[in-house]
Amino acid sequence: MKHYDVVCPFCGCLCDDLEITVENNRIIGVDNGCTLGNAKFMGKERLSSPIRRNGDGWETISYEEAVGYTVDMLLEADRPLLYGWSGTHGEAQCTGVHMCELVGGIIDSTTSVCHGPSILAIQEVGHPGCTLGRVKNRADVVIYWGCNPLEAHPRHMSRYTTYADGYFLDNAFRERKVIVVDVRKTETARVADEFVRIKPGGDYAVLSALRAIVRGKGDMVPASVAGVSRSQLERMVAMCKDAKFGAVFFGLGLTMTKGKYKNIRNAIELVDELSRHTKFTITPMRGHWNVYGSNEVFTWMTGYPYAIDFCRGIAFYNPGETSAIDILARKECDACLIVGSDPGAHFPRGCAEHLADIPVVVIDPVPTMTTAFANVQIPVAVSGIDAEGTAYRMDGVPIRVKKVIEPTLPSDSEVLGDIFARMKEATGYD
Amino acid sequence: MKVTLEVKPRRKPYLPIEAEGIMPRTFFEGADGLTVYRGNKELALEEIFSVAIEGEAASVDEVAIEILGDSSRIKRIGEYMDGGRIHIAGDIGMHCGNFMSAGEIVIDGNADAWLGREMRGGAIRCHGNAGDYCGAGYRGEKRGMRGGTVEVLGDAGDFAAETLAGGTVIIHGNAGDLAGVDMKDGVLTIMGETWRACANMSGGTCYVHGTVHDMIPTFRNVGRETVGGEVFTRFAGDIANRGKGTLFIRNYKYMD
Numbered sequence: 001m002k003h004y005d006v007v008c009p010f011c012g013c014l015c016d017d018l019e020i021t022v023e024n025n026r027i028i029g030v031d032n033g034c035t036l037g038n039a040k041f042m043g044k045e046r047l048s049s050p051i052r053r054n055g056d057g058w059e060t061i062s063y064e065e066a067v068g069y070t071v072d073m074l075l076e077a078d079r080p081l082l083y084g085w086s087g088t089h090g091e092a093q094c095t096g097v098h099m100c101e102l103v104g105g106i107i108d109s110t111t112s113v114c115h116g117p118s119i120l121a122i123q124e125v126g127h128p129g130c131t132l133g134r135v136k137n138r139a140d141v142v143i144y145w146g147c148n149p150l151e152a153h154p155r156h157m158s159r160y161t162t163y164a165d166g167y168f169l170d171n172a173f174r175e176r177k178v179i180v181v182d183v184r185k186t187e188t189a190r191v192a193d194e195f196v197r198i199k200p201g202g203d204y205a206v207l208s209a210l211r212a213i214v215r216g217k218g219d220m221v222p223a224s225v226a227g228v229s230r231s232q233l234e235r236m237v238a239m240c241k242d243a244k245f246g247a248v249f250f251g252l253g254l255t256m257t258k259g260k261y262k263n264i265r266n267a268i269e270l271v272d273e274l275s276r277h278t279k280f281t282i283t284p285m286r287g288h289w290n291v292y293g294s295n296e297v298f299t300w301m302t303g304y305p306y307a308i309d310f311c312r313g314i315a316f317y318n319p320g321e322t323s324a325i326d327i328l329a330r331k332e333c334d335a336c337l338i339v340g341s342d343p344g345a346h347f348p349r350g351c352a353e354h355l356a357d358i359p360v361v362v363i364d365p366v367p368t369m370t371t372a373f374a375n376v377q378i379p380v381a382v383s384g385i386d387a388e389g390t391a392y393r394m395d396g397v398p399i400r401v402k403k404v405i406e407p408t409l410p411s412d413s414e415v416l417g418d419i420f421a422r423m424k425e426a427t428g429y430d
Numbered sequence: 431m432k433v434t435l436e437v438k439p440r441r442k443p444y445l446p447i448e449a450e451g452i453m454p455r456t457f458f459e460g461a462d463g464l465t466v467y468r469g470n471k472e473l474a475l476e477e478i479f480s481v482a483i484e485g486e487a488a489s490v491d492e493v494a495i496e497i498l499g500d501s502s503r504i505k506r507i508g509e510y511m512d513g514g515r516i517h518i519a520g521d522i523g524m525h526c527g528n529f530m531s532a533g534e535i536v537i538d539g540n541a542d543a544w545l546g547r548e549m550r551g552g553a554i555r556c557h558g559n560a561g562d563y564c565g566a567g568y569r570g571e572k573r574g575m576r577g578g579t580v581e582v583l584g585d586a587g588d589f590a591a592e593t594l595a596g597g598t599v600i601i602h603g604n605a606g607d608l609a610g611v612d613m614k615d616g617v618l619t620i621m622g623e624t625w626r627a628c629a630n631m632s633g634g635t636c637y638v639h640g641t642v643h644d645m646i647p648t649f650r651n652v653g654r655e656t657v658g659g660e661v662f663t664r665f666a667g668d669i670a671n672r673g674k675g676t677l678f679i680r681n682y683k684y685m686d
Contacts, residue, residue: 079445079469104470123570124612201644202685204629208648211670217648220669224686225647262611262629269630269671311470312448318569320543320562321524331444332503334469 009384012286012394034154047379077335080105086291087340089389092412109294111306112323121264137167141243146253202226207266286394293392344369387411431487437499450506454493454514562587631675641681
């Protein structure tokens, strides 16, 4: 049996044109997907039942026992951290917020280690953004800054920019100019019309220089800024000003380097400056599948997009203080529930050491590096493969994802719903 | 009135204690039933501190609070403080002196992040180092500290005096990355080194007596100028932001 127009459950592109072939409730083929998406659909290392640490090994336990352990852990904690949420669908994220409010914990998503700085910048100066469809049909200049879509978002350029047809472009491939700004010559930089190589940590200075040049103050910019000659910066500004519609995409090369959210603020203010001459927009290259959805769900439910502290009964938000890495590195939580992410693979050593010292429950379909720190892991169906739900694309467009095989395990929503129901029962919460 | 609060040992010493009620006015008006928070648990003040109160006060300015013991994880001491004095014998946690409008806080040790956040008046003197966002603003806030003085005798972390909109911040040691970023008014003085000072500033004055590394390239060099017997290079900017700030620097290096 073949399923058409399936949404990919891997990165923030949420490509919705995949064709999945299923036989005997097993996926045997993926068409139109990239290497990363194919690997997710074809993955076979799923956990089949909940496990609990037993000395140096693991024992299989029932869902009932696993849920009971999680409820006790969260209710006994003084400051539990509920982290992850980007690998699951919006309905499960909603339940997570309710749970966090009930136990008086902190809820944070993988945003705080990817595009959290982008949101901080947006809160300072706003977001001149647009949908990917608008970029595809109109953009004749595309800037990729601190990101490498050919390897991290492999279909981004073919679906939305360089290799995509555009309704308002006669010959999109030839008309579109691509500028890549990075510290090294990436695969994406090799196909760029203009590659701007900057010194590590020099993004802010280059953005400031570009803003000054756009404003006609280029004469006061030094001859070289962070490894980039003034003449190249002037050429880049000329390309941008000549554009009918420009689109900036940026990645962790900008958000997670020196200056962090101030880099993004500077980039947004450059886009604002360019929009006095032509039309420009800016979009973050969101990585982990539904991480954008976690920001949407958290915001509509709490007023804040990530790193929300409910310990005092009301929502308090202060990334740097209430974000997962900071809390774990400072040992400021005493229990942790991790849903649909793998901090064990990505967090600093100090954070992993604290995870090893406190009770941890992981809700994830597969064993991950984080499993090494877990006391209990509860396997679930994969959103977009054997579970349905809603996810948000990197440009903020919500997309309903289907299931292509019948589930043999409960979904995130079902497991979290069960935990929440048991917590309400134990606390008398109405 | 002298109030002595000594921090007791805790079973979970790393969990922060939120204690915004600890300020002179609370004790002047009567601190019976004062509580603090350890995570989601509301606790009586006496569960975290040994409390001793001596004498009486005719006004809030006659109240002096002494904090002893390991207070490095006690947050929000002196938040909204409007008079009196707090002396912290050791280190202090985040948000000390948030929004304070009058009075004095003296810290013998180090202060964690957001020291004097959005302060309106009064004085904070930290004898050790200060963390990130010393004398800065809150997330998304366009204006940070608006009055008063923060003096750090050691070093300060990144984003010191971010969005400074009034008052004075003095750092006797080095300041980290992006000191005075987005500042709008007020005076920032750094006696040591710093990095990318006053990026995107639109107003105010900054003096750097040491070296500015990775100098922002969009400040206009106005020329040499002598201030207080020292020769500085005067810059105007940040031009990228149509800024009208003034930056006096002894030495600077671009990232070229």
